[in-house]
Amino acid sequence: MSATDVRKPILTKQRRAVFDVIQSSVDHLSAGEVFDRAKETLPGISFATVYNALRYLKENGMIGEVSLSGGPARFDRITTRHDHAICEACGKLVDMKLEIPGSLLKSAIDVSGFKPRSFELTLWGTCSQCV
Amino acid sequence: MSATDVRKPILTKQRRAVFDVIQSSVDHLSAGEVFDRAKETLPGISFATVYNALRYLKENGMIGEVSLSGGPARFDRITTRHDHAICEACGKLVDMKLEIPGSLLKSAIDVSGFKPRSFELTLWGTCSQCV
DNA sequence: TATTGATTTAGAATTAGTCTAATTATAGAA
DNA sequence: TTCTATAATTAGACTAATTCTAAATCAATA
Ligand SMILES: [Mn+2]
Ligand SMILES: [Mn+2]
Ligand SMILES: [Zn+2]
Ligand SMILES: [Zn+2]
Numbered sequence: 001m002s003a004t005d006v007r008k009p010i011l012t013k014q015r016r017a018v019f020d021v022i023q024s025s026v027d028h029l030s031a032g033e034v035f036d037r038a039k040e041t042l043p044g045i046s047f048a049t050v051y052n053a054l055r056y057l058k059e060n061g062m063i064g065e066v067s068l069s070g071g072p073a074r075f076d077r078i079t080t081r082h083d084h085a086i087c088e089a090c091g092k093l094v095d096m097k098l099e100i101p102g103s104l105l106k107s108a109i110d111v112s113g114f115k116p117r118s119f120e121l122t123l124w125g126t127c128s129q130c131v
Numbered sequence: 132m133s134a135t136d137v138r139k140p141i142l143t144k145q146r147r148a149v150f151d152v153i154q155s156s157v158d159h160l161s162a163g164e165v166f167d168r169a170k171e172t173l174p175g176i177s178f179a180t181v182y183n184a185l186r187y188l189k190e191n192g193m194i195g196e197v198s199l200s201g202g203p204a205r206f207d208r209i210t211t212r213h214d215h216a217i218c219e220a221c222g223k224l225v226d227m228k229l230e231i232p233g234s235l236l237k238s239a240i241d242v243s244g245f246k247p248r249s250f251e252l253t254l255w256g257t258c259s260q261c262v
Numbered sequence: 263t264a265t266t267g268a269t270t271t272a273g274a275a276t277t278a279g280t281c282t283a284a285t286t287a288t289a290g291a292a
Numbered sequence: 293t294t295c296t297a298t299a300a301t302t303a304g305a306c307t308a309a310t311t312c313t314a315a316a317t318c319a320a321t322a
Contacts, residue, residue: 012300046302051279069198072278085243096242101232111227112216114256121252125245177271182310203309
Protein backbone atom coordinates (compact mmCIF):
# COMPACT_ATOMS: atom_id res chain seq x y z
CA MET A 1 0.00 0.00 0.00
CA SER A 2 1.65 3.21 -1.11
CA ALA A 3 0.59 6.64 0.06
CA THR A 4 -1.03 7.24 -3.29
CA ASP A 5 -3.08 4.05 -3.15
CA VAL A 6 -6.74 4.94 -3.10
CA ARG A 7 -8.34 1.61 -4.11
CA LYS A 8 -11.55 1.00 -2.24
CA PRO A 9 -11.34 -2.15 -0.08
CA ILE A 10 -13.28 -5.13 -1.42
CA LEU A 11 -15.75 -6.31 1.20
CA THR A 12 -16.86 -9.88 0.62
CA LYS A 13 -19.62 -11.12 2.84
CA GLN A 14 -17.06 -12.77 5.12
CA ARG A 15 -15.02 -9.58 5.47
CA ARG A 16 -18.21 -7.62 6.02
CA ALA A 17 -19.26 -10.04 8.77
CA VAL A 18 -15.88 -9.73 10.49
CA PHE A 19 -15.96 -5.96 10.15
CA ASP A 20 -19.51 -5.80 11.55
CA VAL A 21 -18.53 -7.93 14.54
CA ILE A 22 -15.73 -5.54 15.41
CA GLN A 23 -17.81 -2.43 14.78
CA SER A 24 -20.64 -3.69 16.94
CA SER A 25 -18.50 -4.40 19.97
CA VAL A 26 -17.27 -1.80 22.40
CA ASP A 27 -14.63 -4.29 23.55
CA HIS A 28 -11.35 -5.09 21.91
CA LEU A 29 -12.02 -8.63 20.70
CA SER A 30 -9.50 -11.36 20.01
CA ALA A 31 -9.48 -13.28 16.72
CA GLY A 32 -11.14 -16.21 18.48
CA GLU A 33 -13.92 -14.01 19.84
CA VAL A 34 -14.42 -12.48 16.41
CA PHE A 35 -14.64 -15.98 14.93
CA ASP A 36 -17.28 -17.07 17.45
CA ARG A 37 -19.43 -14.01 16.78
CA ALA A 38 -18.97 -14.05 13.02
CA LYS A 39 -20.26 -17.64 12.99
CA GLU A 40 -23.57 -16.41 14.35
CA THR A 41 -24.30 -14.64 11.08
CA LEU A 42 -22.12 -16.77 8.79
CA PRO A 43 -22.05 -20.28 10.25
CA GLY A 44 -19.72 -21.65 7.58
CA ILE A 45 -16.97 -19.09 7.99
CA SER A 46 -13.55 -20.57 8.68
CA PHE A 47 -10.91 -19.57 11.15
CA ALA A 48 -8.43 -18.91 8.34
CA THR A 49 -10.88 -16.52 6.72
CA VAL A 50 -11.30 -14.60 9.96
CA TYR A 51 -7.54 -14.17 10.17
CA ASN A 52 -7.35 -13.25 6.48
CA ALA A 53 -10.14 -10.74 6.92
CA LEU A 54 -8.59 -9.21 10.02
CA ARG A 55 -5.29 -8.72 8.20
CA TYR A 56 -7.08 -7.30 5.16
CA LEU A 57 -9.21 -4.91 7.16
CA LYS A 58 -6.22 -3.76 9.15
CA GLU A 59 -4.09 -3.22 6.03
CA ASN A 60 -6.91 -1.13 4.64
CA GLY A 61 -7.19 0.97 7.76
CA MET A 62 -10.69 -0.23 8.60
CA ILE A 63 -9.79 -1.68 12.01
CA GLY A 64 -6.96 -1.32 14.50
CA GLU A 65 -4.93 -3.89 16.37
CA VAL A 66 -3.55 -3.76 19.88
CA SER A 67 -1.08 -6.31 21.19
CA LEU A 68 -0.61 -6.91 24.86
CA SER A 69 1.73 -9.21 26.70
CA GLY A 70 0.39 -12.57 27.76
CA GLY A 71 -2.55 -12.86 25.42
CA PRO A 72 -3.72 -12.84 21.84
CA ALA A 73 -3.87 -9.71 19.69
CA ARG A 74 -7.04 -7.67 20.08
CA PHE A 75 -8.83 -5.75 17.38
CA ASP A 76 -10.12 -2.25 17.62
CA ARG A 77 -13.14 -0.63 16.01
CA ILE A 78 -11.55 2.78 16.48
CA THR A 79 -9.05 3.63 13.77
CA THR A 80 -8.32 7.20 14.69
CA ARG A 81 -5.41 7.94 17.00
CA HIS A 82 -6.21 7.15 20.59
CA ASP A 83 -4.73 5.71 23.77
CA HIS A 84 -5.27 2.72 26.03
CA ALA A 85 -5.28 1.90 29.71
CA ILE A 86 -4.72 -1.76 30.62
CA CYS A 87 -5.67 -3.34 33.94
CA GLU A 88 -2.93 -5.74 35.00
CA ALA A 89 -5.33 -7.54 37.33
CA CYS A 90 -8.26 -8.35 35.01
CA GLY A 91 -6.96 -7.47 31.54
CA LYS A 92 -9.54 -4.76 30.97
CA LEU A 93 -8.65 -2.46 28.08
CA VAL A 94 -10.05 1.08 28.18
CA ASP A 95 -9.97 3.58 25.34
CA MET A 96 -8.79 7.10 26.04
CA LYS A 97 -8.56 10.08 23.75
CA LEU A 98 -5.72 12.09 25.17
CA GLU A 99 -4.34 15.33 23.87
CA ILE A 100 -0.69 14.51 23.25
CA PRO A 101 1.27 17.79 23.13
CA GLY A 102 2.91 18.48 19.79
CA SER A 103 6.16 19.18 21.62
CA LEU A 104 6.15 15.66 23.06
CA LEU A 105 5.60 14.06 19.66
CA LYS A 106 8.27 16.27 18.15
CA SER A 107 10.64 15.21 20.89
CA ALA A 108 9.93 11.51 20.17
CA ILE A 109 10.58 12.03 16.47
CA ASP A 110 13.81 13.91 17.15
CA VAL A 111 15.14 11.37 19.64
CA SER A 112 14.29 8.32 17.52
CA GLY A 113 14.98 9.74 14.08
CA PHE A 114 11.87 7.90 12.89
CA LYS A 115 9.36 8.97 10.29
CA PRO A 116 6.20 8.77 12.41
CA ARG A 117 3.08 6.87 11.37
CA SER A 118 1.23 6.70 14.67
CA PHE A 119 1.79 7.00 18.39
CA GLU A 120 0.02 6.08 21.57
CA LEU A 121 0.25 6.50 25.29
CA THR A 122 -0.36 3.31 27.25
CA LEU A 123 -1.18 3.31 30.92
CA TRP A 124 -0.73 0.11 32.93
CA GLY A 125 -2.29 -0.18 36.33
CA THR A 126 -5.38 -1.33 38.15
CA CYS A 127 -8.93 -0.57 37.10
CA SER A 128 -11.53 0.68 39.57
CA GLN A 129 -13.15 -2.76 39.84
CA CYS A 130 -9.85 -4.37 40.75
CA VAL A 131 -8.48 -1.62 43.02
CA MET B 132 3.69 -9.24 45.52
CA SER B 133 2.27 -6.70 47.91
CA ALA B 134 3.52 -3.15 48.23
CA THR B 135 5.20 -4.07 51.50
CA ASP B 136 7.04 -7.04 50.00
CA VAL B 137 10.75 -6.40 50.29
CA ARG B 138 12.14 -9.94 49.89
CA LYS B 139 15.35 -9.94 47.94
CA PRO B 140 15.04 -11.99 44.73
CA ILE B 141 16.79 -15.36 44.82
CA LEU B 142 19.27 -15.58 41.98
CA THR B 143 20.18 -19.14 41.14
CA LYS B 144 22.96 -19.56 38.61
CA GLN B 145 20.41 -20.06 35.86
CA ARG B 146 18.52 -16.89 36.77
CA ARG B 147 21.81 -15.04 37.06
CA ALA B 148 22.82 -16.25 33.58
CA VAL B 149 19.52 -15.10 32.09
CA PHE B 150 19.78 -11.79 33.88
CA ASP B 151 23.35 -11.29 32.68
CA VAL B 152 22.36 -12.03 29.09
CA ILE B 153 19.71 -9.33 29.21
CA GLN B 154 21.90 -6.83 31.01
CA SER B 155 24.75 -7.30 28.55
CA SER B 156 22.64 -6.66 25.46
CA VAL B 157 21.63 -3.24 24.23
CA ASP B 158 18.89 -4.93 22.18
CA HIS B 159 15.53 -6.12 23.36
CA LEU B 160 16.01 -9.89 23.09
CA SER B 161 13.34 -12.53 22.64
CA ALA B 162 13.14 -15.60 24.90
CA GLY B 163 14.71 -17.68 22.14
CA GLU B 164 17.62 -15.29 21.79
CA VAL B 165 18.11 -15.24 25.55
CA PHE B 166 18.12 -19.05 25.54
CA ASP B 167 20.78 -19.22 22.82
CA ARG B 168 23.05 -16.78 24.64
CA ALA B 169 22.47 -18.26 28.09
CA LYS B 170 23.58 -21.64 26.73
CA GLU B 171 26.99 -20.16 25.99
CA THR B 172 27.72 -19.84 29.71
CA LEU B 173 25.36 -22.57 30.96
CA PRO B 174 25.19 -25.22 28.24
CA GLY B 175 22.73 -27.41 30.13
CA ILE B 176 20.09 -24.73 30.73
CA SER B 177 16.63 -25.63 29.49
CA PHE B 178 14.12 -23.60 27.60
CA ALA B 179 11.60 -23.97 30.42
CA THR B 180 14.11 -22.54 32.87
CA VAL B 181 14.72 -19.54 30.65
CA TYR B 182 10.99 -18.85 30.59
CA ASN B 183 10.73 -19.44 34.33
CA ALA B 184 13.65 -17.11 34.94
CA LEU B 185 12.26 -14.41 32.66
CA ARG B 186 8.95 -14.50 34.51
CA TYR B 187 10.69 -14.45 37.88
CA LEU B 188 13.01 -11.60 36.98
CA LYS B 189 10.13 -9.62 35.59
CA GLU B 190 7.95 -10.21 38.65
CA ASN B 191 10.81 -8.99 40.77
CA GLY B 192 11.28 -5.85 38.73
CA MET B 193 14.74 -6.82 37.50
CA ILE B 194 13.87 -6.77 33.80
CA GLY B 195 11.12 -5.32 31.62
CA GLU B 196 9.02 -6.84 28.88
CA VAL B 197 7.73 -5.28 25.70
CA SER B 198 5.18 -7.00 23.49
CA LEU B 199 4.76 -6.10 19.87
CA SER B 200 2.34 -7.40 17.30
CA GLY B 201 3.53 -10.15 15.02
CA GLY B 202 6.45 -11.43 17.03
CA PRO B 203 7.56 -12.88 20.34
CA ALA B 204 7.80 -10.85 23.53
CA ARG B 205 11.06 -8.98 24.01
CA PHE B 206 12.85 -8.36 27.25
CA ASP B 207 14.32 -5.12 28.42
CA ARG B 208 17.33 -4.47 30.56
CA ILE B 209 15.98 -1.03 31.42
CA THR B 210 13.46 -1.15 34.25
CA THR B 211 12.99 2.54 34.79
CA ARG B 212 10.17 4.29 32.96
CA HIS B 213 10.99 4.89 29.32
CA ASP B 214 9.47 4.88 25.86
CA HIS B 215 9.88 2.98 22.60
CA ALA B 216 9.91 3.66 18.88
CA ILE B 217 9.18 0.68 16.63
CA CYS B 218 10.09 0.48 12.96
CA GLU B 219 7.25 -1.15 11.06
CA ALA B 220 9.59 -2.05 8.20
CA CYS B 221 12.44 -3.85 9.99
CA GLY B 222 11.15 -4.32 13.53
CA LYS B 223 13.86 -2.18 15.11
CA LEU B 224 13.03 -1.16 18.67
CA VAL B 225 14.60 2.05 19.95
CA ASP B 226 14.62 3.27 23.54
CA MET B 227 13.64 6.84 24.27
CA LYS B 228 13.53 8.69 27.54
CA LEU B 229 10.83 11.25 27.02
CA GLU B 230 9.62 13.81 29.50
CA ILE B 231 5.91 13.02 29.79
CA PRO B 232 4.14 16.08 31.17
CA GLY B 233 2.48 15.50 34.53
CA SER B 234 -0.71 17.03 33.17
CA LEU B 235 -0.87 14.35 30.46
CA LEU B 236 -0.43 11.53 32.97
CA LYS B 237 -3.02 13.12 35.26
CA SER B 238 -5.40 13.33 32.36
CA ALA B 239 -4.88 9.62 31.57
CA ILE B 240 -5.53 8.68 35.20
CA ASP B 241 -8.66 10.85 35.34
CA VAL B 242 -10.10 9.54 32.07
CA SER B 243 -9.41 5.87 32.83
CA GLY B 244 -10.08 5.87 36.54
CA PHE B 245 -7.08 3.54 36.91
CA LYS B 246 -4.53 3.40 39.68
CA PRO B 247 -1.38 3.86 37.61
CA ARG B 248 1.63 1.56 37.79
CA SER B 249 3.49 2.61 34.67
CA PHE B 250 2.99 4.35 31.37
CA GLU B 251 4.74 4.65 28.06
CA LEU B 252 4.57 6.49 24.79
CA THR B 253 5.04 4.26 21.75
CA LEU B 254 5.90 5.65 18.35
CA TRP B 255 5.31 3.50 15.27
CA GLY B 256 6.88 4.49 12.02
CA THR B 257 9.95 3.99 9.86
CA CYS B 258 13.53 4.11 11.09
CA SER B 259 16.21 6.07 9.26
CA GLN B 260 17.68 2.92 7.67
CA CYS B 261 14.31 1.97 6.22
CA VAL B 262 13.16 5.47 5.22
C1' DT C 263 23.81 -36.17 57.36
C1' DA C 264 18.71 -36.27 56.50
C1' DT C 265 14.74 -33.69 55.42
C1' DT C 266 12.23 -30.67 52.83
C1' DG C 267 10.89 -27.22 49.75
C1' DA C 268 12.36 -24.84 45.75
C1' DT C 269 14.31 -25.13 41.27
C1' DT C 270 15.55 -27.26 37.07
C1' DT C 271 14.92 -30.32 33.44
C1' DA C 272 12.99 -32.77 29.17
C1' DG C 273 9.45 -33.17 26.81
C1' DA C 274 4.44 -33.04 26.20
C1' DA C 275 0.71 -29.92 25.67
C1' DT C 276 -1.50 -25.73 24.52
C1' DT C 277 -2.31 -21.49 22.16
C1' DA C 278 -1.99 -18.27 18.53
C1' DG C 279 -1.38 -17.64 14.10
C1' DT C 280 0.16 -18.95 9.20
C1' DC C 281 0.38 -21.80 5.12
C1' DT C 282 -1.19 -25.06 1.51
C1' DA C 283 -3.84 -26.90 -1.88
C1' DA C 284 -8.32 -27.77 -3.37
C1' DT C 285 -12.79 -25.60 -4.04
C1' DT C 286 -15.88 -21.85 -4.81
C1' DA C 287 -17.19 -17.21 -6.01
C1' DT C 288 -16.86 -13.10 -8.89
C1' DA C 289 -15.94 -10.03 -12.59
C1' DG C 290 -15.08 -9.23 -17.18
C1' DA C 291 -14.53 -11.04 -22.05
C1' DA C 292 -16.45 -13.31 -25.79
C1' DT D 293 -25.34 -16.13 -21.33
C1' DT D 294 -21.24 -18.86 -21.10
C1' DC D 295 -16.35 -19.01 -20.57
C1' DT D 296 -12.21 -17.78 -18.36
C1' DA D 297 -9.14 -15.68 -15.24
C1' DT D 298 -8.43 -14.08 -10.83
C1' DA D 299 -9.36 -13.67 -6.12
C1' DA D 300 -11.34 -15.43 -1.91
C1' DT D 301 -12.65 -19.14 1.04
C1' DT D 302 -12.15 -23.43 3.21
C1' DA D 303 -10.33 -27.45 6.09
C1' DG D 304 -6.80 -28.91 7.99
C1' DA D 305 -1.83 -29.33 8.38
C1' DC D 306 1.83 -26.77 10.09
C1' DT D 307 4.81 -23.55 12.84
C1' DA D 308 6.12 -20.63 16.54
C1' DA D 309 5.64 -19.12 21.16
C1' DT D 310 4.74 -20.24 25.54
C1' DT D 311 3.08 -23.03 29.44
C1' DC D 312 2.52 -27.25 31.92
C1' DT D 313 3.83 -31.73 34.06
C1' DA D 314 6.23 -34.83 36.60
C1' DA D 315 10.59 -36.58 37.72
C1' DA D 316 15.26 -35.36 39.11
C1' DT D 317 18.38 -32.27 41.35
C1' DC D 318 19.78 -28.73 44.37
C1' DA D 319 20.29 -26.05 48.54
C1' DA D 320 19.22 -24.51 53.04
C1' DT D 321 18.81 -25.96 57.60
C1' DA D 322 17.34 -29.16 61.41
MN1 LIG E 1 -8.91 1.14 21.35
MN1 LIG F 1 13.36 -0.51 26.28
ZN1 LIG G 1 -9.33 -4.75 36.42
ZN1 LIG H 1 13.69 -0.02 10.07
